[in-house]
Amino acid sequence: MASEKPILYSYFRSxxxxxxxxxxxxxxxxxxxxxxxxxxxxxxxxxxxxxxxxPMQQVPALKIDGITLSQSLAIxxxxxxxxxxxxxxxxxxxxRAQVRMIADHIVSGIQPLQNLNVLKQIGEKKTEWxxxxxxxxxxxxxxxLQQTAGRYCVGDEVSMADLCLVPQVxxxxxxxxxxxxxxxxMRINKALLELEAFKVSHPSRQPDTPAELRA
Numbered sequence: 001m002a003s004e005k006p007i008l009y010s011y012f013r014s015x016x017x018x019x020x021x022x023x024x025x026x027x028x029x030x031x032x033x034x035x036x037x038x039x040x041x042x043x044x045x046x047x048x049x050x051x052x053x054x055p056m057q058q059v060p061a062l063k064i065d066g067i068t069l070s071q072s073l074a075i076x077x078x079x080x081x082x083x084x085x086x087x088x089x090x091x092x093x094x095x096r097a098q099v100r101m102i103a104d105h106i107v108s109g110i111q112p113l114q115n116l117n118v119l120k121q122i123g124e125k126k127t128e129w130x131x132x133x134x135x136x137x138x139x140x141x142x143x144x145l146q147q148t149a150g151r152y153c154v155g156d157e158v159s160m161a162d163l164c165l166v167p168q169v170x171x172x173x174x175x176x177x178x179x180x181x182x183x184x185x186m187r188i189n190k191a192l193l194e195l196e197a198f199k200v201s202h203p204s205r206q207p208d209t210p211a212e213l214r215a
Contacts, residue, residue: 005032035208099160
């Protein structure tokens with residue numbers, strides 16, 4: 001059972017799913033993908049079938065090594081523990097803490113405030129709400145990255161922080177956030193999008209990407 005190919009439950013546009021797809025690509029782990037359309041049929045994540053996979057009714061979920069994991073950072077930490085190369089957490093304790101800080105800043109302080117469930121509650125002002133949430137978070141993140149960044153978020157090695165950054169910039173662009181005030185974020189994002197793992201995991205290149213959005 002534990003030797004079966006991993007199964008990733010994902011939605012092409014989900015930034016949380018994209019983080020995990022990047023990690024799997026970087027670590028060279030092949031997997032089967034099961035699309036979960038968050039909009040179709042009132043949201044396929046609410047089906048009884050998917051609730052059995054993840055009671056939180058969110059993507060991503062990953063079946064791997066005989067267990068089922070949800071929450072993107074928990075999944076990435078497991079992949080880091082079981083497939084340590086290439087490393088996504090620096091060995092240096094200070095840099096490791098900075099990577100975790102930046103990742104948490106995005107996955108706890110920005111993305112949940114503009115996710116699908118929240119925007120449904122906000123209603124007609126959802127675009128303005130999302131723009132304000134992202135801009136507020138990016139103002140702080142830009143300041144932090146000016147202190148920590150090399151080529152990427154922390155120094156010159158790709159880390160867990162970078163896996164969180166790129167999908168969040170994609171969200172910002174989708175909500176038409178003015179990215180002019182965030183030159184460090186944009187520079188790092190551009191460098192990361194040149195890497196193969198970020199290309200193959202991109203929302204425009206997934207099995208469930210609609211034809212009109214394909215790269």
